[in-house]
Structures are given as structure tokens and as C-alpha cells.
Amino acid sequence: MRGPGGGTEDLPTPRPGPSQDTHDSHDAAPGCASCALSTGGARLARLGLAPGRHDHVVALAGNPNTGKSTVFNALTGLRQHVGNWSGKTVARAEGGFTYGGARYRLVDLPGTYSLLSTSADEDVARDALLFGQPDVVVVVVDATRLERNLPLVLQIRQITGRVVVALNLVDEARRHGLTVDARHLTRELGVPVVPMAARRNEGIPDLLAAIAQVAGTEDAPAPLRLVHKDPALEEAVTELAGRVAGRFPGVPNARWVALRLLEGDPGIEAAVRDGTLGELATPATPVERAG
Amino acid sequence: MSSDLLDDAARLRRALPDDVGDRVVESLYTDAARLASTSVDRDDARARLTLDRALDRILTHRVWGFVAMGVLFFGVFWFTIAGAAVPSDLLYVLLVENGHAWLRDVFVAAGAPSFVTGLLVDGVYLATAWVVAVMLPPMAIFFPLFTLLEDFGYLPRVAFNLDRLFARSGAHGKQALTMMMGYGCNAAGVTATRIIDSRRERLIAIITNNFSICNGRWPTLILMGTIFVGAVVPPGLAGVVAAGSVVAVVILGIGVTLAVSWTLSRTVLRGESSVYSLELPPYRPPQLWRTLWTSIVDRTLKVLKRALMMAAPAGAVIWLIGNVHLGDASLAAHLVNALEPLGWVLGLNGVILLAYLVAVPANEIIIPTIIMLTLTLGANTVGAAPGVMLELGDDAAVGSVLVTAGGWTLLTAVNLMLFTLLHNPCSTTVLTIWKETRSARWTAVATLLPIALGFLVCASVAGVVRAFG
Amino acid sequence: MTLDEMPRDRRGVVTALDTRGAERRRLMDLGLLPGVSISAELRSPLGDPTAYEVRGTLVVLRGHQARTVHVELEDR
Known part of the structure; x- marks a missing residue:
């Protein structure tokens, strides 16, 4: 019933939050002047993933209706409205947060089931992850529907190792009699898996710590190598x-x-x-x- | 030089079966399923989600599904109408009666020139005070209630129940969802059509989104339903009948949405329908306090802010056209007289049409504009003192002013409700449609089609009523 | 049999998806893979579409989509 920004006057662009810088994807060049990716600066800017005045860029990916917006809100302190249906958030939101003295820029990607470009949203998410090369990709996963969410995680893991899996809605999973073995998932995926209930603000500190760890590491795991049976x-x-x-x-x-x-x-x-x-x-x- | 890489890819691709893409996807999903099955411990006894399923059986039942849909939406409107009355009256007494008189005294005591007092106090202040009194209470009740339904997970069930209608009318299955976004704000609904992949179906969704009553238009419907339609029946039934009239307009809007979608998809926007997908998410217990807080802070106050920003200049315009005289009558009187014939044909009147012209930027200020114009002009007509507006205590008084000073009938009110549904989108929505379509032609269609329909429907209703009434 | 013919009180196992390209991917996005257990849970009050339970989630398919999904009934 309501757009991502929440009001009427600021549609369709997402509303800048109180604590974030308000530059959008078009004026992010200055921060790139000294960075190694200067040739790619324009492209990064277009993808909305230029670091700007921030130390790290974090992309937020996930299936539709997994609580991605809730995680976004919990991390940034913004209040993007969260509805209970797929495709609620249509415009991309951006925010920022500070943790451990480092400034992070958080970019919300469209909710998609996969990156196989069957829709415009999937193209946007794919391009951002592949060409934007964010420092960390947080994949929000619905613990009650793991089978449905893991294909996206696997695809993202094939692109990059700089991944944190936010295993969201564990409270709901518990209510439905499901237990998810996060340690097993961590081993299998080779990246941190953080159980959380973003609606109740549970697990946010662990998520922040995992983001900081991946952002700060020089040797992130290599992209996942899937061997094809054929x-x-x-x-x-x-x-x-x-x-x-x-x-x-x-x-x-x-x-x-x-x-x-x-x-x-x-x-x-x-x-x-x-x-x-x-x-x-x-x-x-x-x-x-x-x- | 890079193209030889593409050549290599093409050569290797030719050696592979042509459904290689599908196989890759399938192996990916199989891997995911294996990983999931080794990571999840399922307690099958509780995994049945029995409560959810029982609820679904009712909410998507052949009979009870529609009954529940009607009761839930009707309930939301009824709560809004019943709950808004008292706070609206309080705000009216506080802001319009006492606040206006007090501010006027202050200006007069300070020796302000009369046109300054008129422009600022009788124009700008009064318009904004009216907007607060008329709009704030219904919004503060309606938004949290609707948000609760949304957070609970009910809206996808409505899409599920109505899907066949949308499929038959050639619309995308997700159009039911963007339609419901439109009940909050059409600009948001138009933006939400991005979830529809095919351009053809997206255009249909954009053009028809205006037939979802947005928050700027709810107060008009609710007020008309309360003052005029509810007044036809005994007081005990008034609230129910008023809410019913609002629901009727909403249902009519759905009907128009389907009819226009059907027509478009069989004429100018013909084509294949794209891949359909919908899920019914598990019900989630809504977070009552957080919902109340965010829908009041984020939604209500933001919409109110926009309305006030539009109302202030509109108030100045109303005062100016009411007080600048050309010859023997005010500018407003000239304009109203010029619009009166068209208004009569539509079963409305010149004041309403002028109000729609003044209020193009935002539908929210239609009612306050109508009342102020009626009072400004009506004061001369009825011969009452300009201070007559200060005696309006409640909805009934608003009604009596519209009837005595404005010459309104039940037909005027019903046609205003119809015109509220069927007229051009507000300027914000038109701008959003342009941004989303990048097409002047489709923006024009989306803007003009509803108003053409509105003229047609209102004129027909007026004609029929006059022929038989 | 195909999914649209499956009786409502029975469970079945998906054996094949008789469709290709985007439509097939969407079905797999929704969790319909060969080998997965599925049951018809809710029918829309207007007769179509139908909501199916797949691994604890409710997935809505229109009749023409359900006709492309082949299933084998599970033993009771």
C-alpha cells in the first residue's frame, strides 16, 4: 500500500535517512579519485555502489519477502516500511552506518529469487554484485524457507566469497518447529551464517561483527566452484x-x-x-x- | 579482440544440448535442496502450520472468503468513520472556530491591514486548519488499520481470491497487489508496478492504478458518505450505510479497473501474458505498537505535511479569487458561473469543478476548498454574515452549509463520490507516471482516460436521476 | 498425471516439468523440482488459481501452469 520511502512527496526515489549522507548514485565520484578502480568509477556510480565518503560498501541481497527491509532498517536505523508480501520494496534504498570506527554504505538490492536475468530486477542485482564488487554482500535468507532461498546464496557465492548470510526469521522457524543448523551451513558455504530475528533486533550485533570481519579481511574465500554433473x-x-x-x-x-x-x-x-x-x-x- | 572469447563460447555452446541453461538451473536448485535438507531439522508435527491453514480455508473460501473480504474492508472504513467523528469535531472547535477567531483578533489588534488579515488568516490559515480537522483523524485511524492487515499477510490472499478476474481481464496477476498499494497512494502504486516485468501489462497496471482510491480521496468519500448518504436512513443505521456507500465506491473502482484492463488488453495493449507467480506468505502476528507508531509518524504525518503545503497556497488562492472583484462580482463567482453549466450536466456544480481546478496539486484539499468556496460565495447568496462559518460545529453543520448555501442534493454528493473515483490523478502521480513510462502519450492516456470516464458516468447518472426523479 | 488433476486430499511427487525457459525457471524459483513432494491446499474461490504446499510454503499456480507439472501420487 505504500512505497519504500513511506510518504508521497518523495517518490519514487528512496528517502534519505537522518544519519546518512544524501549523495546518490550520480555524485559519488570524489571518493574514488584515489582508489584503484578509478576507471570503473563511473560504472560504480551508475550501479550505486561507489563508496563515496565511506570505508566499505555493503550490498544487501535476498529473496522477496525475507525481511530484507527489516534488516536494512535494523542496520541503518531508517524506517522503510515492511509489508508481508513479495515485492514490497520496489525502489532501491540506501543508508549508512558506523561500526568499529569504520563507515559503511549499505545498498539495498531488489529482492530476487536468482541472478539468471529473467527479469529487470535480477539484472540489476546481478550487475551490482558482479561489476559493483561490494566489499561485503549480506544475503538475507528466510530460515523457514531455506530450500527456496539457498539457490540465490549459491549463485552469489559463485560470484564472490565476500558474503555474510543473515539467517533471518529464526523465531518464526522455531514457532513452526524448524531448527536450522547454522554451523553446518557455515561449513558448507564457507562464509559466516548469522542466525537472527531482525524484527526483534536479535542477532544484529553478530551480523555487524560478521560484516566487519569480512570487510576487513584481505583473503576472503574464493568464489564457490560448482562441479557440473554433466x-x-x-x-x-x-x-x-x-x-x-x-x-x-x-x-x-x-x-x-x-x-x-x-x-x-x-x-x-x-x-x-x-x-x-x-x-x-x-x-x-x-x-x-x-x- | 574480445569477440574471439565470444566465438569460443558460441562454439562450445553448439556442442552442448540446447537446454543447457535449464539443466544448469536444475542442478543449482538440486544442490540447494540437498544443502537445505542437511541443514534443517523439521519437527513434522508442528510443521503443518495448522492455524495458518485453517485461517486460509476461511479467508479463501468460496463464500466466506468474499464475506471476510467485505467485512474486513467494511470494518476498516466503519472504524475510520465512527472513530474520526469526535476528534474531528474537537479539532474543528479548536483550530477552525477558536483558533481562527483568536488569530483574527491578534491580527486586528496588531493593526494589520485588512487584506493581510484576509489573505493570511481567512485564506492560508483557515485552509490549513480545515485540512487538519478534516483529514488528520480519518488518516490516523485508517492507515494503522490498513497497515495491520498488510503486515498480517492478508493482501496476497486478496490477490489470490481475485486472480481469476484479473487473468480474465488480461491483466498481470500482480496487478491486484499494485492496485492495493494504490489504496494508500497512487504514486506509490504506480512505482510498485515495477514488480510486473512485461511493459504491456505494466502499462495496464499504471493506467488503472488511479481507480484505487488513494488516501487523499478517502476523506472526501467518507465525508460525503457520512453527511449525505448516511443521513437518508435512521440515525441508528447511518454509520453502517455510510461505510457501505464507501465500500460500494471501492468495489465500483475494482470493477472499472477490470473493465479498463480488459478493454486495453484487447485493443491498444494486446499481447502475450507473462509468467505468473504468487506466494501466500505465512501469517505474521502484526506488531501493534510499532505499526501504530510508524503509520502515524511515517504515513499520516507525511501525507498531512504534503496536504498542508498544498493547502496553504490554495487557501491564499481561494481568498484572492473570492475577494478580488471584477465588475460586480468576485473572480470566484465569475469562474463558478462559467463552470456552472458543465457542473449541472455532470450533476455537480460550478464550485466543485472550480475546487478541482484549485486542488490539482493534491486531492487532499478538495473538501476544504469546496467548503471555503461555498462559504465565500454562499455568504453573499444567502445573505449571511461572513462569520457564518464560525458556527459550523460538526459534520451535520458542514452538510447544512452545503445544502443551504451551496444548494447540494443527494445527487450532488453521490456524483461527487463518483467523480472522486473517476478523475485525473494528482500532479504527483502524473509526474510519477511520466518518470516510470517515459512516454508523453501513455502519461496523457493515464491522465485523461479517468476524467473522460468520470464525465461520462456523472453525466449519465445525473441524466437518469433527472429523467426519473 | 499433471498437477491440476491431483485430488486435494492426496500428496504427490513432482516427476517432470513440461515447460522451458522463463516459465520453467519461475517454477523452480518457487521450489517445484523433480522429486519434491507437493499437495493441493487451497482453491481460489473463483476456481482458479490453486495454492500448492511445497516444502512448507504456499505457492500459487494458475491452471495452465499446473498442467505443465507432472506428478505421481504418493501412497497414503
């Missing part, structure tokens, strides 16, 4: 991944890019053609980004 496919992926790595040395997720190319993903093909993919070859570590 031998022909596996062979093709391996071969093409080798060529991707040869053309764009240092690209962190060559296998994922290869798979997307094999599927004929137009967005990735365009990135190969115009060389955008090459920009990913320079790893953007938090140290280089600090403005």
Missing part, C-alpha cells in the same frame, strides 16, 4: 573458464562468467565486448578503497 558441460565450463582467465587475468569468478557465456547471457556478453569485465581483474581490496 561431463560435457563440466568440460565446456572448464575450457571456457581458462580462456576467460587468459583474456582477463585476475577475474575472480571465471567459471561463473564462463557458465553465463555458455548460456548466452546478453549482459555478460556485452561486458566481454566492451571490456567491462577487464575492470574486475583489478581486485578492489578494502585498503585500496579507503578514501
